[in-house]
Amino acid sequence: MNYKDEETLGQAVKAWRKFHHYRMGDAARAANIPYASFQxxxxxxxxxxxxxxxxxxxxLGMSTDEVIARWFSDDEQKDQ
Structure with missing residues (x-):
């Protein structure tokens, strides 16, 4: 599954969670981050x-750089 197709990071995370049939707490444990942060x-x-x-x-099977470039760069840079 390609999570890069999702519009926001949250949508990608939710798609990943649902793909793996995780409840939110299970997904937070799988990602090794606190539940509140995951939420x-x-x-x-x-x-x-x-x-x-x-x-x-x-x-998500991505590098941190990929995540930052995909979901945290400003819109002008995305168009170039």
């Missing part, structure tokens, strides 16, 4: 800490 990421609330972002990237 905020999935709900697109605020910006995750870089450590948690790296762990989410690994869970």
């Amino acid at each position: 905020r990421i999935e709900y697109d609330q605020g910006n995750p800490r870089i450590k948690n972002l790296a762990l989410i990237a690994r869970a």
Whole structure:
């Protein structure tokens, strides 16, 4: 499954979680991040800490750089 097709990081995380048939707590444990942090990421609330972002990237099968470039670069750079 290609999570890069999702519009937001939260949507990609949710797609990953559902693909693996995880409940949110199970997904947080699988990604090795606190439940509350996982929940905020999935709900697109605020910006995750870089450590948690790296762990989410690994869970998604992506590099941290790919996640940052895909979901955290400004729109002008995405168009170039």
